[in-house]
Amino acid sequence: MTLKTSQFRFTFWKVVFLFLMAAGLCATFVRFTQGLGASTHLNDQFPWGIWIGFDVLCGVMLAAGGFTLTAAVHILNIKRMHSIIRPTILTAFLGYLLVCVALMYDLGKPYNIWHPLIMRNPHSVMFEVAYCVMLYTAVLALEFSPMVLERFNLQKPLKVVRAILIPLVICGVILSTLHQSSLGTLYLIVPGKLHPFWYSPLLPVFFFLSAIAVGLAMTIFESSMSSRHFGLQLELPVLQELGRVLVGVLGVYLVLRVEDLAGRGVLKMTLQPGYQMYLFWLEIALCAILPLILLLQPRVRANPNGLYWSAVLVILGFITNRMNVSITGFEGSTGVRYFPKWTELAVTGMIIAGGFALFGLAVKHLPIFPKEGSIEDSPEEQAPAPPTASRVLQHAGD
Amino acid sequence: MSKALLYDSTLCIGCKQCEVACADQNKLPYNDTIAGEELQSEHKLTFVATRGDKFMRHLCMNCQDPSCVSVCPVGALQKTAAGPVTYDPAKCMGCRYCMVACPFSVPKYEWSKLVPKVQKCTMCPDRISQGKPTACAEICPTGATKFGERDELIVEAQQRIHDKPGNYVNHIYGLSEVGGTSVLLLSAVPFETFGYHTDISKDPLPMLTYQVLSHIPQFVPLGGMFLGAVWWITHRREEVALAEGRIPTKDEKNGRNP
Numbered sequence: 272m273t274l275k276t277s278q279f280r281f282t283f284w285k286v287v288f289l290f291l292m293a294a295g296l297c298a299t300f301v302r303f304t305q306g307l308g309a310s311t312h313l314n315d316q317f318p319w320g321i322w323i324g325f326d327v328l329c330g331v332m333l334a335a336g337g338f339t340l341t342a343a344v345h346i347l348n349i350k351r352m353h354s355i356i357r358p359t360i361l362t363a364f365l366g367y368l369l370v371c372v373a374l375m376y377d378l379g380k381p382y383n384i385w386h387p388l389i390m391r392n393p394h395s396v397m398f399e400v401a402y403c404v405m406l407y408t409a410v411l412a413l414e415f416s417p418m419v420l421e422r423f424n425l426q427k428p429l430k431v432v433r434a435i436l437i438p439l440v441i442c443g444v445i446l447s448t449l450h451q452s453s454l455g456t457l458y459l460i461v462p463g464k465l466h467p468f469w470y471s472p473l474l475p476v477f478f479f480l481s482a483i484a485v486g487l488a489m490t491i492f493e494s495s496m497s498s499r500h501f502g503l504q505l506e507l508p509v510l511q512e513l514g515r516v517l518v519g520v521l522g523v524y525l526v527l528r529v530e531d532l533a534g535r536g537v538l539k540m541t542l543q544p545g546y547q548m549y550l551f552w553l554e555i556a557l558c559a560i561l562p563l564i565l566l567l568q569p570r571v572r573a574n575p576n577g578l579y580w581s582a583v584l585v586i587l588g589f590i591t592n593r594m595n596v597s598i599t600g601f602e603g604s605t606g607v608r609y610f611p612k613w614t615e616l617a618v619t620g621m622i623i624a625g626g627f628a629l630f631g632l633a634v635k636h637l638p639i640f641p642k643e644g645s646i647e648d649s650p651e652e653q654a655p656a657p658p659t660a661s662r663v664l665q666h667a668g669d
Numbered sequence: 670m671s672k673a674l675l676y677d678s679t680l681c682i683g684c685k686q687c688e689v690a691c692a693d694q695n696k697l698p699y700n701d702t703i704a705g706e707e708l709q710s711e712h713k714l715t716f717v718a719t720r721g722d723k724f725m726r727h728l729c730m731n732c733q734d735p736s737c738v739s740v741c742p743v744g745a746l747q748k749t750a751a752g753p754v755t756y757d758p759a760k761c762m763g764c765r766y767c768m769v770a771c772p773f774s775v776p777k778y779e780w781s782k783l784v785p786k787v788q789k790c791t792m793c794p795d796r797i798s799q800g801k802p803t804a805c806a807e808i809c810p811t812g813a814t815k816f817g818e819r820d821e822l823i824v825e826a827q828q829r830i831h832d833k834p835g836n837y838v839n840h841i842y843g844l845s846e847v848g849g850t851s852v853l854l855l856s857a858v859p860f861e862t863f864g865y866h867t868d869i870s871k872d873p874l875p876m877l878t879y880q881v882l883s884h885i886p887q888f889v890p891l892g893g894m895f896l897g898a899v900w901w902i903t904h905r906r907e908e909v910a911l912a913e914g915r916i917p918t919k920d921e922k923n924g925r926n927p
Contacts, residue, residue: 308780315710315777318768346896348903379763379778379785383743386762390743396878397766398742399885441896445889452881459877460736460770463869475881605774 288624295621298614302376310614316605317598319377321615324597326373326622328454329590330366332478332485336493337363337411338447339486345440351509357418357639358497359490364411365629369622371408376618396456403450410443418637451482458596467537468551469592469600473527480524481558481589487517488562488585495579503640505575514572514581518563521585525559550591550599558588671733672752672797673819673851674806675826679836680813681724683717687805687814691715691728694793694804711777714790715805718863723856725863726814728805729754729775729790730843731851732873737767737776739875745787752819752851753792761787772847772869792851819851826855840867848873 302310313320336359343349344356375381387401413432420429432439455478458465471477491510498505532538541551562581571577602608611619633639685704692699697712707718708727715728731754738746738754745760746767763785768776779785793803801807802816809815815822823844830837842860843850846869854860860867910916 304783306781306783306785307778308782314780315768316774318765318778342896346900346903348900348907377764379765380761381763383760383762386743386760390745390760392739392742392744394739394875394879394882395742395766396882397740397764399882401742437897437900441893441900444896445892448892449885449888456878456881457766459881460740460874461772462874462877463772463866464769464774472877 288628291617291620291624294613294617295624298617298621299376301614302618307379310612312609312612312615314607316607317601317609319597320609321594321598321611321619322373322377324594325590326619327370327377328593328597330370330373330622331450331454332482332589332593333489333586334363334366334370335447335451335482335486336489337366337414337486338444339483340490341414341440342444345437346444351512354506355490355494355509358493358634360411360414361418361630361633361639362489362493364408364415365626365633367404367408367411369626370404372625373618373622374404396453396460399449399453400457403446403453407443407446407450410439410446413439414443418633418639422637447482448479452476452479454478455596464601464604465596466547466600466603467535468532468541468547469596471531471535473531474596477524477528477531480520480527481592484517484520484524484558484585485589487513487520488582491517491578491582492586495575495582497634497640501634501640507575510575510578511572514566514578517581517585518566521559521563521566525555525563528555528559547599547603550595554588554591554595556588557584557591562588671750671819671851672792672816673731673822673853674728674792674803675815675817675822675853675855676726677813677815677826677829677855678723678725679855679857680811681717681726682811682813683719683724684810685717686808686810687726688713688716690804690808691790694796709775709777709789711779711786711788714788720858720862723858723862725854725856725865726805727863728852729792730773730846731790731792732847733849733851734847734873734875736770736772736847736874739878740766740770742766749794751794751797753794753797754789754851755791755794756787756789758786770874772874819853822853826853829855842867845871847871 298310307313311320311322340352340356340359344352374384378384387398388405392398413435416432417429420432452475455474455476458470458474459472462470491513494506494510497503529538532541541548562584565571565577565581565584568577571581598609688704689699691697691714692703692712695714697714703713706713707716709716715726718725718727731748731752733748735746735748735754738748741761742764743760743762745757747755747757749755763778765778765787767787768774768778776787776789778787793801796803803814806814806816815825817825823841826841826844830839830841836857838856838859840856840860842854842856842865843852846867848871854865856863907916
C-alpha cells in the first residue's frame with residue numbers, strides 16, 4: 272500500500288489540528304478544575320447539551336457503519352463489500368472510544384462511570400445504554416484486533432479471534448440494534464417536554480433506521496475520502512450498491528416519519544412558520560428529501576461525486592435530527608435557549624480532531640485498506656476523487 | 670401504608686415557614702435573598718409562589734411511580750414504601766437523566782461544584798421513618814401543609830372541595846397526575862396560574878420506556894438465532910454453489926470480479 276508521505280511541515284490542517292487540541296486541553300482543564308457550571312452553558316432547564324446531543328448521540332450514530340457492514344459481509348455473505356469493511360470497523364471503534372471520552376466530560380462524577388456494573392436498574396434506558404456502550408466497545412475492540420495482530424504477526428491470538436468472529440459479529444449486530452434504538456427510547460419518557468415534531472412513540476425505530484442510513488452514508492463518505500487522501504482505488508460498484516440500499520432505507524424512514532406525524536395529527540403544524548418548523552424542514556430536507564431526489568437518479572448513483580454529496584447530505588441531515596431531538600426540541604417547553612459555551616465546543620472539536628488523527632495514524636501503520644492487487648475493481652472504474660472540503664486526513668497521522 | 674402531604678392553598682398565608690424549616694432540615698442556607706427566590710434550585714427545595722393574594726407551594730411531588738426512579742441507571746433514586754422518593758449521592762454518577770425525565774422538572778444540579786449532587790425535596794425520609802411529619806408540615810402554622818396517610822388525605826381533600834365548592838377549583842392535583850403523587854394540592858385558582866400543567870398524562874410515564882425495554886430479554890436470543898440462521902443459509906448456499914461448480918473457486922477467480 273502506498274501512502275503519500277511527507278516531511279514534517281506546517282500545513283493548514285496541521286495548524287487547525289494543533290489549535291483544536293490546544294483549545295480542547297484548555298477546556299479540559301476548566302472542566303476538571305472548576306466543574307460543569309464553569310465549563311458549560313448547561314443549567315437546570317437544560318441538563319443535557321452538545322456533549323450528549325452531538326458527541327454521544329451523533330458519535331454513536333456515525334459509528335453505525337460498523338454493524339451495518341459487518342452484518343452485510345459476515346451474515347449476509349456479501350463478499351464484494353469485504354474490501355471496505357476494515358476502515359468501517361476502525362471508524363466504529365474510534366467512534367465508540369470517543370463517545371466514552373465524551374461521557375467522561377459530561378458525567379458529573381465520571382469516576383463513578385463503572386457503577387452500572389454493580390448497581391443495576393433494568394427499568395432504566397440509561398442502564399441499557401451503559402451496558403451497550405461497554406459491551407459493544409469491547410466487541411468492536413475484538414473486531415478491530417486482527418488489524419493490530421496482523422501488523423505484529425501474532426498468529427495465535429489471530430486464530431482465536433477468527434474462530435469467534437461470527438458469534439462476535441452477531442453480538443455486535445444485536446448490541447448495536449439495542450444501542451442505536453435505545454438512544455431514541457431515552458426520550459420516550461418526556462412526552463410533555465419534547466416538541467411533537469420529534470417526540471414519537473416510534474423514536475426507537477427512527478433512531479435505528481436512521482443509524483442504518485448513516486452507517487451506509489458514512490461508509491460511502493469514508494471510502495470516498497480515503498480514496499482521495501490515501502491515494503487508494505475507489506470501490507465504486509460497492510458504493511453504488513450501498514447507495515441503492517440507502518435509497519430504500521431513506522424511503523422507508525421518510526414514509527414512517529410522515530405517517531407518524533399524520534397519525535399524531537401534527538402534520539399541519541409542520542406548515543406553521545416558526546423556529547421549530549424551519550429546523551424540522553431543514554432536517555427532513557437534508558436527511559431524506561434531497562438525498563432521495565439525488566440518489567433516485569441512476570446518473571447520480573453512477574457518479575462518485577453524486578454518491579459522495581448524497582452521503583454528506585444524509586450525514587448532515589441526521590446530525591440535525593439528533594440535535595433537534597436532544598436540544599432544540601426542548602427549547603419550546605423549557606422556554607430557554609441553549610447555546611454551547613466555548614469550552615463545550617472546544618472539547619467537541621478536540622474529540623473530532625482526535626478521531627481524524629487516530630484514523631490517519633491507524634491507516635498509516637496498520638493494514639486497514641486492502642493491499643494493492645487484491646482490490647477487485649477494474650482500473651477504468653477508478654474514480655476521480657471528490658473535489659472537497661476537508662483534507663484533514665492527508666496529514667492527520669503525522 | 671403510604672404517607673403524603675396535602676397542601677391547601679386557601680389556608681396558606683405565605684409566611685414561608687415551610688421554606689425555613691426545609692432549609693434547616695436539609696442543612697441548606699436561608700436568608701432574605703433566598704426567601705425572595707421564587708424557584709426550586711440546588712439550595713432551595715421548596716418555595717411558596719405568590720400571585721396577588723394567592724399562594725402555591727412548589728416541591729418535589731414524590732410521585733407514586735416516579736420517572737426519576739425509573740430512569741436512574743444506578744438506582745440512586747428510590748421510591749420508598751412510606752412515600753418519599755430518596756436520593757443516594759454515593760451511587761449517583763451524574764448522568765442527569767432524572768432531570769431530563771422528571772415531568773415537573775424538579776431535580777436540580779449543583780452545577781458549580783466539582784463533586785456535584787442532585788438536589789430535590791425527598792419528603793424528609795428520616796423524619797417519616799421516626800414517625801414524625803415532614804419538617805414543612807410540622808412547622809406550618811395554619812395547617813395548609815398537612816402530613817398523613819395518602820388515602821385519608823384524599824378523602825379529606827374531597828370533603829373540603831365538597832363542603833366549600835366556591836373556594837376551590839374542583840381538582841385535586843396529584844390524585845391522578847402521572848399516575849398519582851405523594852404531594853396533593855388544592856387551589857382556589859386554576860393550577861395553570863402557578864405553572865402546574867393539568868393536561869399532563871394520567872398514566873405513569875415509566876411505562877413508556879418500560880414497554881420497549883421489556884422486549885429486550887426476548888429480542889436478544891431471538892435476534893441471535895435469526896442472525897445465526899441467516900449466516901448458516903448464506904454460507905450453506907455458497908458451499909452448495911461451490912460444490913456444484915456454479916461459482917468459480919478462489920483460485921479460478923484470481924482477482925477478477927465474481
